[in-house]
Amino acid sequence: MITMDDIIREGHPTLRDVAKEVPIPPTAEDVALGKEMLQFLKNSQDPVKAEELHLRGGVGLAAPQLDSSKRIIAVHVPSVDPEKPENGISTVMYNPKVLSHSVQEACLGEGEGCLSVDREVPGYVVRAARITVSYYDAEGEKHKIRLKNYNAIVVQHEIDHINGIMFYDHIDEKNPLQLKDGVLVIE
Numbered sequence: 001m002i003t004m005d006d007i008i009r010e011g012h013p014t015l016r017d018v019a020k021e022v023p024i025p026p027t028a029e030d031v032a033l034g035k036e037m038l039q040f041l042k043n044s045q046d047p048v049k050a051e052e053l054h055l056r057g058g059v060g061l062a063a064p065q066l067d068s069s070k071r072i073i074a075v076h077v078p079s080v081d082p083e084k085p086e087n088g089i090s091t092v093m094y095n096p097k098v099l100s101h102s103v104q105e106a107c108l109g110e111g112e113g114c115l116s117v118d119r120e121v122p123g124y125v126v127r128a129a130r131i132t133v134s135y136y137d138a139e140g141e142k143h144k145i146r147l148k149n150y151n152a153i154v155v156q157h158e159i160d161h162i163n164g165i166m167f168y169d170h171i172d173e174k175n176p177l178q179l180k181d182g183v184l185v186i187e
């Protein structure tokens with residue numbers, strides 16, 4: 001079972017590597033890894049388990065954060081509206097790829113953090129507001145989905161990790177809290 005001790009922190013070189021594509025259909029090992037990553041996120045959002053295992057509430061995790069330089073990400077974003085479960089996203093993506101994105105940009109009003117970063121880094125992380133992503137699932141089936149707002153931010157944050165990019169790489173050092181016109185602020 002994955003705990004915080006398995007998550008490497010900034011400074012570890014693997015976080016800066018470009019991860020390798022995995023064979024499709026995924027191997028049994030890669031399927032197991034993906035399942036464990038998703039289970040970590042679910043555990044981290046369960047108050048009892050998170051407390052017991054000292055987990056930070058996580059919505060996304062990329063294999064490089066487990067020192068495994070593979071193009072595998074897991075996302076588990078609860079829908080804010082229980083009547084609309086489809087607004088959340090809970091899946092493991094093998095070899096995810098952003099096929100296209102909106103010109104419209106967006107950022108989280110509170111900025112971003114990272115399970116691999118044990119410090120606050122203030123500043124807006126400007127990303128595409130909407131993306132079209134292709135990926136393979138554990139069975140090797142190809143999917144193409146459109147994401148927007150928070151789900152799009154989370155998936156972009158995780159795809160950055162498999163490209164060796166950290167969220168603070170996107171922050172404007174001179175004006176971290178400067179916002180260009182037209183950037184959608186997601187609260």
Ligand SMILES: CC(C)(C)[C@H](NC(=O)Nc1cc(F)cc(F)c1)C(=O)N(CC(=O)NO)CC1CCCC1
Pocket residue numbers: 044045056057058059060061062065077078112113114115116153154157158161
């Ligand atoms: C770094 C951390 C603050 C833990 C962040 N969680 C988060 O932003 N909020 C959150 C937590 C929950 F449990 C349930 C919920 F709906 C919201 C997160 O998981 N990540 C994932 C990460 O570090 N992946 O590598 C950072 C987020 C910043 C923007 C997108 C992902």
Ligand SMILES: [Zn+2]
Pocket residue numbers: 113114115116157161
């Ligand atoms: Zn992260």
